[in-house]
Amino acid sequence: MLVGYMRVSKADGTQSVDLQQDALLAAGVGEEQLYEDHASGSKDDRPGLAACLKALRDGDTLVVWKLDRLGRNLHHLVTTVHDLTNRGTGLKVLTGQGAAIDTTTPAGQLVFAIFAALSEYERSLISERTIAGLASARARGRKGGRPHKMTPAKLRLAAASMGKPETNVGELCAELGISRQTLYRHISPTGELRADGQRLSQK
Known part of the structure; x- marks a missing residue:
């Protein structure tokens, strides 16, 4: 099952997740499997991400629009993906500099191994x-x-x-x-x- 996560930086309504939502839906994520946060990526307290990660099960894939929607920084991103891998779940990035990352494929695993290094x-x-x-x-x-x-x-x-x-x-x-x-x-x-x-x- 595909599970989608979206994030915008401002919680005052001036930013919308519509673009991310459209991309995730087009990628095959169901509306009921979408999670979102309106918060800076540097914040620890992201209830949407916490709920999203909790919902993932063995064999699922977490889908994000861009890599920077998920991680606070490179180290946090690597740690998060390692945790997902240990749970038997994958990560797929749709666009941006991390678009080659799909940890459900050998090529995507190689790309992420480079990120980790x-x-x-x-x-x-x-x-x-x-x-x-x-x-x-x-x-x-x-x-x-x-x-x-x-x-x-x-x-x-x-x-x-x-x-x-x-x-x-x-x-x-x-x-x-x-x-x-x-x-x-x-x-x-x-x-x-x-x-x-x-x-x-x-x-």
Whole structure:
């Protein structure tokens, strides 16, 4: 069975899902199998997506108009699709840069494997820059203090480092000058932004 998900960024009625809906219906998704959200893609709280993912069953395929309708970022997208794959469900993208993705086919699986590799490569590069930046700061005599304030820059560095097995959380907090409580209030142990982190990232 095909299940469709639609999203527009504004909840004030100035944007419509009509274009996405027409494309999903033309692709064979039934009207009763359409889910939608009116929210920014960066938000964690997307009840339509949560309901859509819950409705998917083994053998189903999730259909989206464009790739950016689904994922908050590349890492979130890769994680979501891995979860779908583990449940025996597929993903099909109808248009845009991700239109070659159809994880129910070997070619589509290959394309998504490349996306996954790029996501890991991006995280590794950011982590390397973080470590190099911290080492440079130490060499100049700047050490992590105790102002328990998370900044957008610290947020990006922490998100890149969290979730990697080699990351020592205590050392990371000391280098960034934040407490563990501050860190986990903004970022999950796997590096996903929590509500406070999402708000800070939009500043």
